[in-house]
Amino acid sequence: MYLIENASLKQRNTFGIAANARFWVQVNTQAALRSFLNTVTAKNVPLLVLGGGSNIVFAQDYQGVVLNPNLKGIKCVADDGERVIVEAAAGENWHEFVQYCVAQGWYGLENLSLIAGTVGAAPIQNIGAYGVELKDSFVSLEAMSIQTGMMREFALSECAFGYRDSVFKNALKNQYVITAVRFCLSKIARVNVQYGDIAQELLSQGITQASPTQVAQAVIAIRQRKLPNPAQIGNTGSFFKNPVVALAQFEALKAQYPQLVAYPQAQGMKLAAGWLIEQAGWKEQSLGQAGVYHKQALVLVNLGGVTGAEVVNLAQAIQKSVLEKFGVNLEIEVNVV
Numbered sequence: 001m002y003l004i005e006n007a008s009l010k011q012r013n014t015f016g017i018a019a020n021a022r023f024w025v026q027v028n029t030q031a032a033l034r035s036f037l038n039t040v041t042a043k044n045v046p047l048l049v050l051g052g053g054s055n056i057v058f059a060q061d062y063q064g065v066v067l068n069p070n071l072k073g074i075k076c077v078a079d080d081g082e083r084v085i086v087e088a089a090a091g092e093n094w095h096e097f098v099q100y101c102v103a104q105g106w107y108g109l110e111n112l113s114l115i116a117g118t119v120g121a122a123p124i125q126n127i128g129a130y131g132v133e134l135k136d137s138f139v140s141l142e143a144m145s146i147q148t149g150m151m152r153e154f155a156l157s158e159c160a161f162g163y164r165d166s167v168f169k170n171a172l173k174n175q176y177v178i179t180a181v182r183f184c185l186s187k188i189a190r191v192n193v194q195y196g197d198i199a200q201e202l203l204s205q206g207i208t209q210a211s212p213t214q215v216a217q218a219v220i221a222i223r224q225r226k227l228p229n230p231a232q233i234g235n236t237g238s239f240f241k242n243p244v245v246a247l248a249q250f251e252a253l254k255a256q257y258p259q260l261v262a263y264p265q266a267q268g269m270k271l272a273a274g275w276l277i278e279q280a281g282w283k284e285q286s287l288g289q290a291g292v293y294h295k296q297a298l299v300l301v302n303l304g305g306v307t308g309a310e311v312v313n314l315a316q317a318i319q320k321s322v323l324e325k326f327g328v329n330l331e332i333e334v335n336v337v
Contacts, residue, residue, distance in 0.1 A: 001025060001026070001027050001028075001032045001035070001036055002026040002027075002028075003023060003024070003025045003026075004023070004024040004025075005022070005023055006020055006021075007020060007021050007023065007024030007066070008020055009021055009024075009053075009058055009062070009066065012024075012050065012053045012066070012068075013050075013053035013054075013056055013057075013058060014052070014053055014116055014230035014234060014235065014236055015056075015057055015058075015230075015234045015235060015236055015302055015306070015308075015311065016230075016234030016302050016306070017057065017058045017234070017302070017306060017307065017308045017311070018305075018307070019058035019060065019061050019062065019308065020061045020062070021061070021062040021064070021065070021066040022045065022061075022062065022063050022064055022065065023041065023045070023064070023066070024065075024066050024068070025065055025066070025067050025068065026067075026068040026070050027067070027068070027069055027070065027071075028070050028071065028072070028091075029071065030071065030144065030151075030179055033069055033071075033144055033177060033179070034144060034149040036067070037144070037146055037149050037177075038149055041065060042065060042067075042146075045063075045064045045065055046062070046063065046064030046065070047064055047065050047067060047146065047174070048062060048064060048065070048066050048067065048337065049067050049068075049069065049174075049177050050066050050067065050068055051068070051069070051090070051091070051117055051118035051120050051121035052093070052094075052116055052117040052118045052121065054116035054117040054121075054230070054236055054237065055117060055121065055125060055236055055237075055333075055334055055335055056236070056334065056335045056336075056337060057236065057308050057311050057312065057334055057335070057336045057337070058308045058337055059308035059309055059312050059336055059337065060308060060309075060337075067177070068091075069090050069091055069120060069177055069178075069179065070091040071089040071090045071091040071120070071179055071180070072089050072091050072092060073087075073088070073089040073092070073180075074086065074087070074088045074089070074092060074097060074100060075087050076104075076106075077182065079187075081187070082186065082187055082188060083184055083185065083186055083187060084106050084184070084185050084187060085139055085182055085183070085184055086101060086182065086185055087180055087181070087182045088180065088181055088182075088183075089119065089120075089179065089180050090118060090119055090120025090177075090178050090179050090180060090181070091118055091119070091120065092118060092119045093118060093119075094112075094115055094116070094117050094118055094119055094121075094122055094127075095113060095114050095115060095116070097109075097119055098110065098112055098113050098115075098216070099113065099216065101183075101185060102212055102213055102216050105187055105189075106185035106186070106187065107185055107186045107187070107188070107189055107190065107191075107212040108132075108137040108183070108184075108185040108186055109132075109137060109183065109185065110191070110212045110213070110215045110216035110219065111129060111130040111131060111132035111192055111195070111198070111215065111216075111219055112127060112128070112129055112130075112132055112134070112219075113216045113219045113220050114219060114220045114223045114224070115127055115129060115237070116230060116237060119180075119181050120177075120178040120179070120180075120181065121178075122134050122181065123138065123141055123159060123161075123166055123168065123178065123181055124168040124169060124178070125164055125165075125166070125169075125333075126161045126162065126163070126164055126165055126166050127164075128163075128164070129219070129223075130192075130195040130197065130198055130219055130222075131192050131194050131195040131198075132192055133161070134161075135156065135159070135161040137183045137184055137185060138156055138159070138161070138181070138182075138183060138184075139155075139156065139182040139183060139184050140153055140154060140155050140156065140181075140182050141153070141154050141159070141178055141180065141181045141182065142154075142178070142179050142180045142181075143176035143177060143179060144177045144179055145175065145176055146174070146175055146176060146177060147175070151179075152176070154167075163241065163242075163244070163270075164241055164333055189211055189212050190212075191210050191211070191212055191215045192215070193210055193215060197222050198215065198218050198219065198222070201218040201221060201222055202214065202215075202218050205218075225295075226295055226296050227293075227295070227296060227299060228293055228295075228299065228301055233293075233301050233302065234301060234302030234306065235299050235300065235301045235302065236300070236334045237299060238273075238298045238299065238333055239298060239299060239300045239315060239332065239333060239334055240273045240277070240298060240315075240318075240319075240330045240331065240332060240333055241273065241330070241331045241332075241333045242263075242270045242271060242272060242273045243270070243273060243276075243328050243329065243330060243331065244265055244267070244268050244269065244270045244271075245268050245269055245328060246268045246269075247268055247269060249268075249327070249328075250262055250268065250269040250271070253271075253326060253327075253328075257279070257326075259275075260275070261275040271328065273298050273322075273330055274296055274297045275297075276322050276325075276326055276328060276330070277292065277297040277298065277318055277322060277330075278297040279325070279326075280318070280321040280322050280325050280326075281321065282297060282317075282318050282321065283297040286303060286314070287310060287313050287314040287317060288306065288307070288310035288313070288314075289302065289303045289304050289305050289306040289307070289310055290302070290303065290306050290310040290311045290313070290314040291303045291314075292314070292318070300314060300315065308336075312336060315332055318330065319332075
C-alpha cells in the first residue's frame with residue numbers, strides 16, 4: 001500500500017485541474033485493498049475511488065481519501081474454440097487491454113479503442129463509442145464491499161446498464177470497489193462498421209472487407225483526429241450525454257432546425273449534444289481558462305491553469321443556452337467532485 005498525505009491530484013486527473021486530497025492511497029492487491037478498507041482512516045473519512053482520472057472534474061480539494069485500485073493482470077478463463085471469456089483486473093489501462101485482446105484474436109471491443117481510463121471504471125459508465133457499448137460483451141465483474149471487505153460477483157442482469165449508466169452510479173454508488181471485469185469475446189472475426197464515421201474512414205483507405213484490427217485502427221485514427229490528447233490539452237472527452245427526447249419533441253425541433261443531428265432509439269430520438277452546443281454558439285468559446293474544443297463542441301478543455309470552478313461555470317452556461325434555445329436539458333456525463 002502506498003499512502004501520501006495532502007497529495008496533489010493535478011497529475012491524477014486528465015483535465016489537469018490543480019486540487020489536493022487529504023490522503024492518496026494506492027493498493028496493488030486485493031489483500032491490500034481489504035486491509036486498507038478495514039483501517040480507521042477508510043471508515044471515518046470520505047472515500048473516493050479513482051482509476052485513470054479521465055471522467056472527473058475536481059471543483060475543489062477533496063477532504064478525504066482518494067483510493068486508486070492499481071490491480072493488474074489479464075487472463076483467459078474459458079475458451080470453447082469460438083469464444084473466450086477474458087478477465088482483466090481493474091487497474092489495467094482500458095485502451096491497452098482492448099489492443100491486447102485484438103492482438104490475441106479476441107474480438108468485440110475494437111470499436112472501444114482509445115477510450116481513456118481503466119478497466120475497473122469502464123462498467124460504471126458503461127462506456128460506449130461507434131455503435132458499441134461495454135455491456136454488449138460484458139459477462140460479470142467482481143467487486144469488494146467498502147463497508148465489509150467481502151467480495152461479490154455481479155452478473156450482467158445485476159448491473160442495470162443503460163446509456164452511460166449502471167447500478168454503480170445509482171443504487172450502489174460508493175458501495176463497492178470493482179476489482180476485475182470479465183468479457184465474452186469472439187475468436188471469429190466479425191466487425192461492426194455500421195457507424196458512419198468508421199465506414200467512411202475505411203472507405204477512404206480503400207478497405208471494403210475490414211478486419212477487427214483495421215476497425216480498431218480506424219477508430220483510433222478518427223479519435224485522434226477529432227479529440228484532443230489529454231497529455232497535450234487537458235480534457236475528459238465527451239463532457240455531456242447525448243440527450244434522448246420524445247419523438248414528438250424531435251419532430252418539432254426538426255421542423256424548426258432541418259439540419260438537426262439525431263439517431264433513432266428504442267424510446268425516442270438521441271440528439272447530438274455537440275451539434276446543439278455548436279448551434280447555441282459555444283464552439284471555440286471560453287470562460288476563464290475553460291474552453292470548448294474547436295474540433296468537437298462536446299469536449300471541454302483546459303486552456304491553461306484551469307480551475308474546477310471554471311469548468312463547472314462553463315458547463316452550466318452551456319446547459320442554460322441549450323435549454324433556452326432548444327428546450328433540451330443537457331446532462332453532464334463527467335463526475336464533478
